[in-house]
Amino acid sequence: MAGLEKQREQYAHAVEALSDPERTRLVLVARLQKSTLQEVARTHDELSAIGLKNQYLVINGVLPAREAERDALAAAIWQREQEALTNLPVGLAELPIDTLFLQPLNMVGVSALKGLLNEHAEIASLPEQNIQNKPENMSLSVLVDELARSEHGLIMLMGKGGVGKTTMAAAIAVSLADKGFDVHLTTSDPAAHLSRGQFGYRKLLYVKDIF
The missing domain is CATH 3.40.50.300 (P-loop containing nucleotide triphosphate hydrolases)
Structure with missing residues (x-):
């Protein structure tokens, strides 16, 4: 006391x-x-x-x-x-x-x-670059097709918080499972709340959290 x-x-x-x-x-x-x-x-x-x-x-x-x-x-x-x-x-x-x-x-x-602290400071400008693979020329299905060609592997999505890592991982996992691949989808983010029920029943998709 x-x-x-x-x-x-x-x-x-x-x-x-x-x-x-x-x-x-x-x-x-x-x-x-x-x-x-x-x-x-x-x-x-x-x-x-x-x-x-x-x-x-x-x-x-x-x-x-x-x-x-x-x-x-x-x-x-x-x-x-x-x-x-x-x-x-x-x-x-x-x-x-x-x-x-x-x-x-x-x-x-x-x-x-x-x-x-100087609001009038010059902001450096980066030189313009010619981007070959523009986002409008790409799609998730194209990416999944490229990943599927190897028929096996580890796919890791990394980035800052809130940019959509879990969303993209889930979309890729579902697409690969629909193509007939065994997929183990997992996350170490406690806020992700992944569950198999979110994706409907897919025999080849296994979902697990790692905390």
Whole structure:
């Protein structure tokens, strides 16, 4: 009980320090994406409820307006971000806000950090490349046909979170099973929720999670 009481005192002192605007400013960092802003808004509300109200919002990785002129994709991203900025959740809209523009390089080193805080810094342009295999000339069925030619092997899909690895893996697995191949589909992502029932009954498709 003595140990528990000590922890309570430490917690109370920590909350007191964090609640003091003269000693602490809480900086919430978010991207201009609806789901991210909603999560940060929830955090803002929870912290405010326990007295941590001296908060500051930094929106990171904002696409500069001049980049929207490059192509249709950049324009769509910029438009989506501006709509998110215009429709900030109520709690966040009341906070002091700073924005940091998306940078084309890693933020490593003093010069890179100086550029991060300079909104007029030049953004390096990559030379245009002649892409032979454009997405419109490719399809999932073409990819599956190429994979099927070897008749066996290990197919690994890797990438950043939320880009569709599990979705693509499932689509490839189902297509290969439909072609008559034995397929073992597995994931190490606890959030993937793979189950055999998602794909209907396929005798040659085995589904398993690895956690």
